[in-house]
Amino acid sequence: MYDSDSDIGWTFYKDRPEWKDITPVPEDDGPNPVVVIAHSEKFEDVYDYFRAVLQKNEKSERVLQLTKDAVELNPANYTVWQYRRDILKALGTDLRSELDYVESVIKHSPKNYQVWHHRRVLVEWLQDPSQELELTGDALLQDPKNYHAWQHRQWAMKTFGLYGKEMEFVENLIKEDVRNNSAWNQRYFVVNNHFGWSDMNVQKEICYAMEKIKFVKNNESAWNYLRGVMLHDKRGISGNAVVTSFCEELYNNKCRSPYLLAFIIDICDDAIKKGESSSFHGADRAIELCHALATKYDKIRSKYWNYIGEKFKKLKKEQEDQQNNTETEEN
Amino acid sequence: MENQLRSYSDIVGESYDSEGVPTDTSSDQVDIETTILKIYKKFEKSASLDPELPLLFRKSHSSILKNWLNGLPKSYECLDASRTWLVYWILHSLWLLNDMPDAEILSHTVKFISKCQHEEGGYGGGPGQFPHLGTTYAAVNALSIIGTDEAYDSINRSSLQKFLWTVRAVDGSFALHKGGEHDIRGAYCAISIAKITNIYTDALFDKTAEWIVGCQTYEGGFAGCPGMEAHGGYAFCGLASLALLNRTTLCDVDALLRWCVNRQMRVEGGFQGRTNKLVDGCYSFWQGAAFPIISAILSKESKEMIETVFFNQGALQEYIITCCQANGGGLIDKPGKYRDIYHTCYTLSGLSVAQHGTGLEDAFIVGAPDNELNKVHPLHNVAPHLVYNAVHYFIRHPPPVKDKN
């Protein structure tokens, strides 16, 4: 994975006098192995020595060096990383230089479970998260949707309370790419874990999402966020006049984004469940919208929309039956 | 509505609209749609001449898979710690293609997997490597696919159960290995392993369902851990885990269903892993397999749901067969990518789900009838009867040591 130029001047472990005391242990695949990977001579040499010291449980400076070579050849080898941590602990090695080291490996392999986990353990040991926002920020600059980087960032923020400037960070990412769903998720994370869902914050986030929807209407990330925020609105998804009129205005302006139509269906659903349905936000409207989605605006999901439409038809029938019952009782 | 294939003009009409606001997300999306529309256009021309199209190149997939089982080039060094995974992916793919290796090779495979079994219980990614939940899950699945007494008996189930206890955390979550990271994959692998090998106990999974539900996000899917973004692979792990634990009532199934159906791409026909990301063949399984599980959950309330498939099975098959087959065998993430064993396995698995739906209605096969693959069990991604055989073998042979609690 690293450039092969670094192999120039490489000395095999078997040729190193300081390793003469170790007998290399070749991989024990048995007599009839399967999925045999063709290894380079270097890979084989390094891992033959790694197996040998692992068997002997040697925890020394030279093995620490060896694990570096092993990890460089395969950063996904969790056994090597775990053993490296065991050695670090046993030797009481300076963890600051280890932080620098793992940072350089992360730069080369930013989408690998093991490297980020190693980083996390070091930060836990040191109880020092001071570089984590910058490190993950750099990784997210390269790839704003890197799941590992976001996960590490959230862990550091949650563990050490580093929420201070996160809204600004998220804001910039959304400005950069309003469709970046990871950034929207992070926004939710910050409000959920730090600011809290007070009435004021709920309204603020609703306004934010609506503003972004006005900007790009067919952006699922913003619609999902709006729905997510409204789960915290005590009045429910149908009880917020600002949102309902926002949706109807979009609809009247000919917007037929499936996310808008789906949202209006949710408003209808909520209104029916609360016994507040109207001709505008009731079963008939929902049925009509499901039909429009299934046959025109969201055809790939026609089976789903037919299913949802059927649910509303059942609801409508229940409503009518109930009405008939009360009428008979009154008579 | 009946299953129907889409016409090219239908598909073009679904093209992405950047609304005058191009961003990285939208330009990546427009690029891939351009590539895929070209493929679909070309395909429609050839399909008008031959109704047997699209054709799954079964023979070339089988033959490259058998080569892979034998040996792999240097470029696979990065998977040196995932060799039981490689075995599982290859055997399961061959099973799907109904072209399993002969008994001698399978017996060799059992012996190799045994070399990966650790004395402390569980399996490492290769001989001598530390035990890991992912590679243990792969080993157990591979042995279930092989399905011989030799395969079943090779598992040391009492040490396996001890291993599961060593990676369990007090909150019910699981670390992938001792000292390793905790996420929803750990929980899923542990549950799947424990269920198949009949070493499951309530104590081992105390609070696990509650921990998993904490991973369901405001979007409806599941994340790798609480707070993170909903993601196809993790959503499968979360849903399959809850189903295996019989605890699906804890999660919001309607929200999950909505999130899942929205992952199918309107032009490509395949699935994306997260909102506003690109299509990828491997999510054909991770997202696709969620549907039969959801149908089974909903059928508890209304029976007819068991035959309801909520995604567009034809469009997914079309994406896989016309866009995800590599020249010379193997399958890929998306056009322009190289083939690999992981994508071969999960894209084929997804194709099987797209053909068989919930498994109870008639199969719907796009292209040649010979494209039909064998069925999978959506919770384990192993053939249903092979799961059954393994589970019942292990019920007949109780583990030598009972649970410590």
Ligand SMILES: [Zn+2]
């Ligand atoms: Zn993939």
